[in-house]
Amino acid sequence: MSIRENFARPAVLLNPAAGEPTDADSHIGGPVLWPIDEPWPWCEGDGHYDINVKSEGVRLPFVGALQLYRRDFPELPFPEGTDLLQVFLCTVHHIGVGGPDVRLVWRDSSTVVELVEEEPEPSVQEEIYVPTVNVLEPIRFTEYAHPYDRPEELEDEEWPETSAGTKIGGWTCWWQTGPATFTCPECGAEQRQTLSLGTREPSGEHVEWAFGRDGNLNVLTCEKDVRHPFHVHVD
Numbered sequence: 001m002s003i004r005e006n007f008a009r010p011a012v013l014l015n016p017a018a019g020e021p022t023d024a025d026s027h028i029g030g031p032v033l034w035p036i037d038e039p040w041p042w043c044e045g046d047g048h049y050d051i052n053v054k055s056e057g058v059r060l061p062f063v064g065a066l067q068l069y070r071r072d073f074p075e076l077p078f079p080e081g082t083d084l085l086q087v088f089l090c091t092v093h094h095i096g097v098g099g100p101d102v103r104l105v106w107r108d109s110s111t112v113v114e115l116v117e118e119e120p121e122p123s124v125q126e127e128i129y130v131p132t133v134n135v136l137e138p139i140r141f142t143e144y145a146h147p148y149d150r151p152e153e154l155e156d157e158e159w160p161e162t163s164a165g166t167k168i169g170g171w172t173c174w175w176q177t178g179p180a181t182f183t184c185p186e187c188g189a190e191q192r193q194t195l196s197l198g199t200r201e202p203s204g205e206h207v208e209w210a211f212g213r214d215g216n217l218n219v220l221t222c223e224k225d226v227r228h229p230f231h232v233h234v235d
């Protein structure tokens with residue numbers, strides 16, 4: 001294996017586009033497959049920090065931001081017995097995160113029989129964290145490490161830029177910060193770039209959410225067990 005190959009990873013640009021997805025589809029901002037007999041995820045509001053809306057201490061329901069089925073995105077590290085990743089955002093500013101808080105739910109979609117009748121709506125939201133509704137037209141590619149993440153001898157290689165679009169896998173697109181490495185607080189393994197929500201899509205069809213200074217919300221998960229605590233890095 002050449003040293004270059006160590007800095008090439010598979011990535012999938014989700015490439016959102018206007019559409020009308022259902023709970024049976026992979027999508028951004030559409031209806032989520034949530035069983036009627038399972039409590040909806042709520043944020044207790046401890047880390048809320050007011051910017052434009054009064055959110056301090058307000059208990060809020062998480063908002064379904066993204067769901068990805070394994071049949072569409074087999075690249076994701078689905079734990080055994082699951083075939084659906086659901087990503088939820090608490091759509092106000094959190095002081096420890098520098099953006100919305102994140103919940104990941106790994107689910108076996110075949111066990112969901114009856115759906116929740118209505119998804120709860122937060123009483124306040126930061127508009128910039130609320131996704132528009134999109135279907136996904138994924139583009140698969142090999143992504144090369146950002147110059148910050150490369151050893152000195154590869155820093156000057158002319159590789160394509162690390163994508164700042166909404167994507168799974170690949171490398172962190174360092175912007176205002178970086179480089180940084182993160183380790184799993186539970187087992188000490190490396191946490192890897194698994195999902196990135198981008199302010200600016202390469203296609204120009206933006207989700208109309210915004211993170212940091214027109215940057216990305218990166219979710220890094222434990223490479224040993226994706227169910228271990230993950231890290232959210234807004235850059």
Ligand SMILES: [Zn+2]
Pocket residue numbers: 043044045048060090091092094101
């Ligand atoms: Zn919250």
Ligand SMILES: [Zn+2]
Pocket residue numbers: 184185186187188189222223224225228
């Ligand atoms: Zn771990």
